Amino acid sequence: MAQKPSIPKGTRDFSPEEMMRRTYIFDTIKSVFRLFGYAPLETPSMENLSTLLGKYGDEGDKLLFKILNSGDYGAKLSEDDLRQASKISEKGLRYDLTVPFARYVVQHQNEIVFPFKRYQIQPVWRADRPQKGRYREFYQCDVDVIGSKSLLSEVELVDIVARVFSKLGISVTLKMNNRKILFGIAESIGHADKMIDITVAIDKLDKIGLDNVKAELRERGIDDEAIAKLQPILELSGTNADKLCKLEGVIGASETGMLGIEEMRTIFEGVEKLGINLTPELDLSLARGLNYYTGAIFEVKANDYQIGSISGGGRYDDLTGIFGMPGMSGVGISFGADRIYDVMLGLNLFPEELACSIKVLFINLGKAEEEASMRLISKLRDNNVASEIYPESSKIKKQMEYANRRGIPYVVIIGSQELERGIATVKDMRSGEQREVSFEELPAAF
Amino acid sequence: MAQKPSIPKGTRDFSPEEMMRRTYIFDTIKSVFRLFGYAPLETPSMENLSTLLGKYGDEGDKLLFKILNSGDYGAKLSEDDLRQASKISEKGLRYDLTVPFARYVVQHQNEIVFPFKRYQIQPVWRADRPQKGRYREFYQCDVDVIGSKSLLSEVELVDIVARVFSKLGISVTLKMNNRKILFGIAESIGHADKMIDITVAIDKLDKIGLDNVKAELRERGIDDEAIAKLQPILELSGTNADKLCKLEGVIGASETGMLGIEEMRTIFEGVEKLGINLTPELDLSLARGLNYYTGAIFEVKANDYQIGSISGGGRYDDLTGIFGMPGMSGVGISFGADRIYDVMLGLNLFPEELACSIKVLFINLGKAEEEASMRLISKLRDNNVASEIYPESSKIKKQMEYANRRGIPYVVIIGSQELERGIATVKDMRSGEQREVSFEELPAAF
Numbered sequence: 001m002a003q004k005p006s007i008p009k010g011t012r013d014f015s016p017e018e019m020m021r022r023t024y025i026f027d028t029i030k031s032v033f034r035l036f037g038y039a040p041l042e043t044p045s046m047e048n049l050s051t052l053l054g055k056y057g058d059e060g061d062k063l064l065f066k067i068l069n070s071g072d073y074g075a076k077l078s079e080d081d082l083r084q085a086s087k088i089s090e091k092g093l094r095y096d097l098t099v100p101f102a103r104y105v106v107q108h109q110n111e112i113v114f115p116f117k118r119y120q121i122q123p124v125w126r127a128d129r130p131q132k133g134r135y136r137e138f139y140q141c142d143v144d145v146i147g148s149k150s151l152l153s154e155v156e157l158v159d160i161v162a163r164v165f166s167k168l169g170i171s172v173t174l175k176m177n178n179r180k181i182l183f184g185i186a187e188s189i190g191h192a193d194k195m196i197d198i199t200v201a202i203d204k205l206d207k208i209g210l211d212n213v214k215a216e217l218r219e220r221g222i223d224d225e226a227i228a229k230l231q232p233i234l235e236l237s238g239t240n241a242d243k244l245c246k247l248e249g250v251i252g253a254s255e256t257g258m259l260g261i262e263e264m265r266t267i268f269e270g271v272e273k274l275g276i277n278l279t280p281e282l283d284l285s286l287a288r289g290l291n292y293y294t295g296a297i298f299e300v301k302a303n304d305y306q307i308g309s310i311s312g313g314g315r316y317d318d319l320t321g322i323f324g325m326p327g328m329s330g331v332g333i334s335f336g337a338d339r340i341y342d343v344m345l346g347l348n349l350f351p352e353e354l355a356c357s358i359k360v361l362f363i364n365l366g367k368a369e370e371e372a373s374m375r376l377i378s379k380l381r382d383n384n385v386a387s388e389i390y391p392e393s394s395k396i397k398k399q400m401e402y403a404n405r406r407g408i409p410y411v412v413i414i415g416s417q418e419l420e421r422g423i424a425t426v427k428d429m430r431s432g433e434q435r436e437v438s439f440e441e442l443p444a445a446f
Numbered sequence: 447m448a449q450k451p452s453i454p455k456g457t458r459d460f461s462p463e464e465m466m467r468r469t470y471i472f473d474t475i476k477s478v479f480r481l482f483g484y485a486p487l488e489t490p491s492m493e494n495l496s497t498l499l500g501k502y503g504d505e506g507d508k509l510l511f512k513i514l515n516s517g518d519y520g521a522k523l524s525e526d527d528l529r530q531a532s533k534i535s536e537k538g539l540r541y542d543l544t545v546p547f548a549r550y551v552v553q554h555q556n557e558i559v560f561p562f563k564r565y566q567i568q569p570v571w572r573a574d575r576p577q578k579g580r581y582r583e584f585y586q587c588d589v590d591v592i593g594s595k596s597l598l599s600e601v602e603l604v605d606i607v608a609r610v611f612s613k614l615g616i617s618v619t620l621k622m623n624n625r626k627i628l629f630g631i632a633e634s635i636g637h638a639d640k641m642i643d644i645t646v647a648i649d650k651l652d653k654i655g656l657d658n659v660k661a662e663l664r665e666r667g668i669d670d671e672a673i674a675k676l677q678p679i680l681e682l683s684g685t686n687a688d689k690l691c692k693l694e695g696v697i698g699a700s701e702t703g704m705l706g707i708e709e710m711r712t713i714f715e716g717v718e719k720l721g722i723n724l725t726p727e728l729d730l731s732l733a734r735g736l737n738y739y740t741g742a743i744f745e746v747k748a749n750d751y752q753i754g755s756i757s758g759g760g761r762y763d764d765l766t767g768i769f770g771m772p773g774m775s776g777v778g779i780s781f782g783a784d785r786i787y788d789v790m791l792g793l794n795l796f797p798e799e800l801a802c803s804i805k806v807l808f809i810n811l812g813k814a815e816e817e818a819s820m821r822l823i824s825k826l827r828d829n830n831v832a833s834e835i836y837p838e839s840s841k842i843k844k845q846m847e848y849a850n851r852r853g854i855p856y857v858v859i860i861g862s863q864e865l866e867r868g869i870a871t872v873k874d875m876r877s878g879e880q881r882e883v884s885f886e887e888l889p890a891a892f
Binding site: 005006008011012014016019020035041044045046047050051062065066067090103104113117118145148150153155156270273274276323374375385387389391402405406 | 484487
């Protein structure tokens with residue numbers, strides 16, 4: 001065991017400094033969730049494979065971390081058995097928070113008060129090839145309301161996005177679209193069956209440009225006539241209201257499409273009436289992968305930092321159907337804690353005081369001084385001031401270096417003379433200034 | 447998938463109500479840890495098996511949850527390979543927080559500022575047979591300082607225990623002992639090699655009584671002469687000082703034993719001088735299982751509720767040696783969140799307001815009323831009042847029932863008349879009282 005130990009690739013240790021920053025992000029997000037009446041929920045890290053398999057597509061099934069059945073399984077099984085993971089593994093690690101949430105709602109449907117507003121902040125695991133910014137263990141931070149079709153929820157989610165990022169100090173753009181509109185488009189150009197192909201293609205509009213999108217559409221079997229019909233949609237401009245109005249002209253014949261247009265009108269009006277200081281932007285090229293979305297979809301990007309979307313979500317009409325409980329409509333969004341962390345670090349948005357876990361260090365200058373210091377520290381702690389004494393009376397240089405390296409803002413020095421006089425020397429480690437404070441006044445001095 | 451889904455045995459979902467209570471416990475504990483300068487740390491859920499195996503004894507190795515290597519491993523391996531878990535699994539789930547902490551310290555020794563004071567609150571997993579109060583996934587809540595031999599740390603831990611449980615409102619007894627004293631006892635009665643047997647036996651003193659302990663000692667190969675020498679130790683009484691004084695008479699000849707006695711004297715004096723309002727009780731029958739402890743050991747029990755120890759720990763002189771970094775002394779304790787939860791629930795110690803995740807529900811009485819309500823809710827949220835509107839204008843009875851079942855203390859009713867008059871009817875759901883509040887005054891009314 002003499003070689004230096006390591007951790008599995010794709011996983012991370014979080015140092016105290018990183019933890020304090022991450023906690024700041026999570027606490028900020030939670031405080032907003034609570035303000036809107038969302039309550040915390042936690043589910044087990046391991047779920048039965050029967051709960052997880054088949055929920056994320058074949059690709060997803062491959063990326064599940066499976067847990068070996070405990071006990072000396074080997075002896076009991078034939079070679080064939082051993083080659084079937086199912087025989088040696090019945091449990092898997094949570095892949096996301098959505099499927100466990102659906103499982104929870106179905107399992108506890110009789111105790112739950114609907115509409116059920118919950119948030120969940122827990123790690124998930126994916127056996128993905130690790131690379132920069134992609135980890136095998138990472139936190140998801142989901143907020144969902146299930147059991148109501150009301151579009152007020154969508155409006156609230158816009159408000160939540162606005163408040164979270166303004167609290168964190170991140171300037172963002174919120175793009176929205178609607179799956180019903182995307183279907184309406186496909187339907188109107190006579191390719192209702194090709195909605196996915198069409199959205200995948202137009203999803204690339206700002207990356208590859210109009211002509212290449214057209215080319216891709218042809219490859220995907222969309223005829224020129226249909227593409228011609230699509231053109232005005234790809235070139236929509238103006239306010240959200242303008243876009244919806246023009247869109248109505250093109251896809252108005254599609255019942256589903258019109259439903260989507262009406263939904264977006266209601267949401268945009270709600271956001272405006274509430275005076276939410278973040279205006280969503282209708283972006284018809286926004287598709288979002290997950291195919292359980294059935295209505296409005298959201299995507300948030302940081303304006304001043306190059307990184308993928310830092311938050312996203314949408315409306316789903318049948319999340320719990322997979323567990324035999326149909327017709328539960330819900331809507332939710334997820335915040336990408338790791339990317340938000342990178343944005344805040346990159347833009348230097350973390351409050352300075354986060355850096356230090358403690359405010360006052362008492363220098364340890366020997367037995368008698370130590371005793372006096374401990375009594376004072378106890379009073380400081382009573383006053384909620386995080387403080388400590390260096391545990392040994394080592395060289396002052398070493399103790400000062402400890403204070404510096406831990407970023408402790410104040411150092412208190414109590415030597416034999418100070419002890420006699422009943423005063424302490426307080427040093428501000430940033431300014432270097434020193435002042436004398438009486439023992440009586442010290443507990444209130446920070 | 448029509449059958450109702452379930453979760454693996456030994457795991458739990460935590461409902462919003464349970465989560466709010468658990469969060470209250472964790473936040474209280476964290477706030478005390480921070481006050482003492484301990485900083486948060488998190489390590490990955492999965493560690494390399496090479497890090498975990500052999501650290502918890504053969505029994506522990508069996509209880510590790512192993513993770514199946516991803517990919518289609520089966521095809522590549524021979525039957526023999528398949529029968530060796532090592533070939534199909536290289537990772538395991540965290541079994542406790544201590545070994546990952548040791549691994550972290552060794553791996554990051556060059557970045558860490560010693561003495562390193564960290565706390566860690568994360569789940570651990572054990573493939574144990576589930577039973578009442580024993581789970582396969584549960585949280586541990588550890589606080590340790592490593593890199594100092596100073597007994598000030600032990601004194602601080604007593605203070606931490608005192609503050610945590612007084613904040614939680616749990617009256618506790620803190621028992622302490624010292625591994626050096628236990629060794630000294632074994633040495634003094636001529637059975638230095640039998641320290642474990644002796645401690646295991648006297649550990650049962652209050653359960654099975656003196657005579658049975660003697661019988662067990664005989665079974666374990668301790669001769670009558672030695673047992674005679676042991677007798678006065680088993681019958682020690684009086685204050686900690688008295689006990690230590692009498693003990694010195696019996697084991698004073700053992701150098702290690704005397705060291706232990708001196709350590710305990712220093713700790714007890716420190717606790718007294720600090721005026722910590724929790725007096726540890728020297729209990730020579732306290733042994734604590736983990737054999738990496740080398741000095742003081744702690745165990746906390748609730749006074750008014752029958753349950754095992756709710757907190758415990760001790761001093762270890764060589765935690766990181768197993769990873770090739772010898773001589774790092776440390777001391778720490780662990781808080782048992784699940785048992786603390788049971789104690790607080792059993793003694794009804796949770797603050798009442800925890801029950802409700804939201805303070806104000808606005809009844810939804812239609813479009814116009816909804817708009818006015820949403821604007822007011824926005825102002826309430828600006829004032830940090832958690833509030834929401836029922837998402838649909840359902841029957842008032844249904845909306846009131848929702849408020850009751852969620853334990854929402856205030857309901858705001860804005861009907862057409864209220865809307866005209868610019869006033870809201872506020873109902874206190876506990877007292878049933880109603881009052882009228884103008885829209886202007888509403889945001890500040892809670």
